[in-house]
Amino acid sequence: MEIRIGIANTPRELSFESAQSAADVTKTVEKALDSEVSFVTFTDVKGNTYIVPTAGITFIEVGTEESRRVGFVA
Template identity: 65%
Template sequence: MEIRIGIANTGRELAFSSSETAEDVRTAVAKALDGGASHVPFSDEKGNTYIVPTAGLAYVEIGTEEQRRVGFVG
C-alpha cells in the first residue's frame, strides 16, 4: 500500500510503499497524535524506517490495499 506524508514547511512529501495494513497505519498515527508522542515511525517494504516528528505532520495519505492487476484492461 502506498503512504504519502506531507511535512509542514516543506515543499516535498515523503512517499513509500508499506506492507502494513491501512488500519495499522491509521491506528499508529492516531495513537501518536492523541498520546502526545514526539514522533511516529513508519516502515517500508524494503525494511527502511522513517521517523517523522508529529509536530511537523501536515497530512498522512493512506492508499488502498488493492492488489495490482496484471494484464490489459478491456
C-alpha cells in the same frame, strides 16, 4: 500499500510502500497524535525506517490494499 506523508515547511512529501494494513497505519498515527508523542515511526517494505515529527505532519494519505492491474481491459 503506498503511504504519503506531508510535512510542514517541506516542499515534497514522504512517499513509501509499507507492508502494514491501512488500519494499522491509522491506529499508529492516531495513538501518536492522541498521546502527544514527538515522533511517529514507519518501516517500509525494504526495511528502511522513517521517523516523522508529529508536530510537522500536515497530511497522511494511505493507499488502498488492492493490487494494481496489469494489462489491457477488454
